[in-house]
Amino acid sequence: MRFGGANAHKFTESPVLKLRLPAWRSRFIGLLILSLFVLLIGRSFYLQILQNDFLQGKGESRYKRELQIPASRGRIFDRNGEALAVSTPMISVWAIPAAARLTRAQSRQLAGLIETSVKDVVHALASEKPFVFLKRQLPPDIGEKIATLKLPGIGLDTEYRRYYPAGEMTAHVVGFAGVDDKGLEGVELAFDSQLLGRPGNRSVIKDRRGQIVEDAGSIRLPKDGKDIYLSLDARVQYLAYAQLRQAISDHRAKAGGVVVIDVKTGEIIALSNWPTYNPNNRGRLSGASLRNRSITDTYEPGSVIKPFTAALALEREKVRFDSVVNCAPGKLTIGTATISDTKSHGLLTVAQVIQKSSNVGSAKIARLLSSEEMWRMFDDVGFGQVSHLGFPGEVSGRMRHWKKWRPIEQATMSYGHGFSVSLMQLAKAYTVFARDGDLLPLSLMRLDSPFLSTKQIFSPQTVREVRAMLEMAVQPGGTAPRVRISGYRLAGKTGTSYKVEGGQYAKNKYVASFVGFAPASDPRFLVAVMIDEPEGIRHMGGDVAGPVFTRVMSGILRLYSIPQDMPLPVEGLRVAQGRGYPKEEESL
């Protein structure tokens, strides 16, 4: 646009602009704007520097989540990988009563899913507590159903529950873990630190729909518990368990135990006790059924100890295999006490003393030995010492120091009275005879390489001779002639001892035991059986514990395909032993 003409004003000469404004006004406005900037900077300083951490945290809490990554407890397997204890996730339902306002229909629905009455649910939700568990350990599929109901104030937790597929068969060895995955008994307790997993956590960024978008920094990986492979063989364990249970009910006995050991490696193949319990359902537990008797209970072993006395005498060259011991008249008085046999045996060789289990014979053999020698030998084979299986409640048994022994005690100890051992100790000691006189540590864990460090107790020559005696004991003329497995040479020793009650030997209360191994030419397995308080006329070790040994051992030999070491007997011979076989001459 053009302004023409002479009277056109110049813009800058506008009279309005010629008004003079006071100078302070522009300065004032300038100052005002400046102070607003200062305010702004101050505020941003406050937010960015002073309040930074708090605000950053607030912001992160909108999208960043800490997640826990659960870790499962290690599983327990037998030596062949059969599961004995497995954890599986279960759902627990909890509620915050103050927040849980359920309609009648919702309560009914929830009660139906967790299988309780509506009344219980309503009652629980009316409680004053800030937090209640409605039901613990539900199957995961029920948990999913509850989650879809989207009930206010009701939440779900994943917990692990332990299952024991073998149940009462392996209860004493495996033990059990509590509801919060803590080992309470047996291997679960002894190896808790190994089995226990360590949960991990991670922080992530979640979007509006709750989906994880990306990892935000720290991740701590969860560490699952270590799996444990026991030395047990579930098949042998079942065999031992079933036969023990059968024998207990046949003889109306109170309790019992069976231990099976692989003598080549020292692994415990089976360990069974009666009474037992079901670890999956621990509603009615009593101390009696909880005890792993083979390890925690001791008893006076009785005649099964005689081979040790004989072995020591052979080792010290006090006697020979066929030295004659005069056992007539079946009685021997030491000091004021008299020990006796069930009948007079007359002249017996050392081997026959073991075969026929003569108390007088072994007491006479023991006379040739010093108390100290005997005590040292008992100590060497592990009597009076814990067996170091790492098992809770292991006992050492009772073995007094030799300096306190009286002559009569040395005599009774030679046939297994006057001290106490656990079945496990007895089984362990017998491995000396099943091996070449050396003692190796036992193991409840599967061993990938056998122990190399063993302790020599007897010379191989002594052991060969004792083994021959033990073979005689299960042949005609021995104390357990009915213990036979066709095709195999067996070796073993019976024991029947009176129980001690209140410092006195109780009449009519016995402990029957049998320890034996096979095949005798090259022993591989050792089975020790103990039956507590068998009733009836047949209460002797050979009658009560012997058959358990036979059945368990024949099963093991078959399962492990152990080659036979004896020609099969001719079938169809008419022998007297089937009926009315000679009465077993067994002493205490």
Next chain:
Amino acid sequence: MTRLNLFLLLAVVFCALGVVTSQHKARRLFRILEAEQERANQLEVEYGQLQLELSTWATSPRIEKLAREKLHMVLPDNARIIVALPEGVRR
């Protein structure tokens, strides 16, 4: 000079778009990974449950019961057991 600037601008825009796409792809892949990991966990749990079920079905007492009662099996007596020896081994 202007041409160079235009070219750089174009390059910047292109890179920015690339960042957006790759971020998007990364998140999608991450989500898939998450889902797969979740599935792996669930399968692990299921495996445990199946293992449990297997060993519950296969416990020795149950097998013995079935063998004896349903299939009428018995332990063979000694006369019916033949032991085969490896060749060259004499009894």
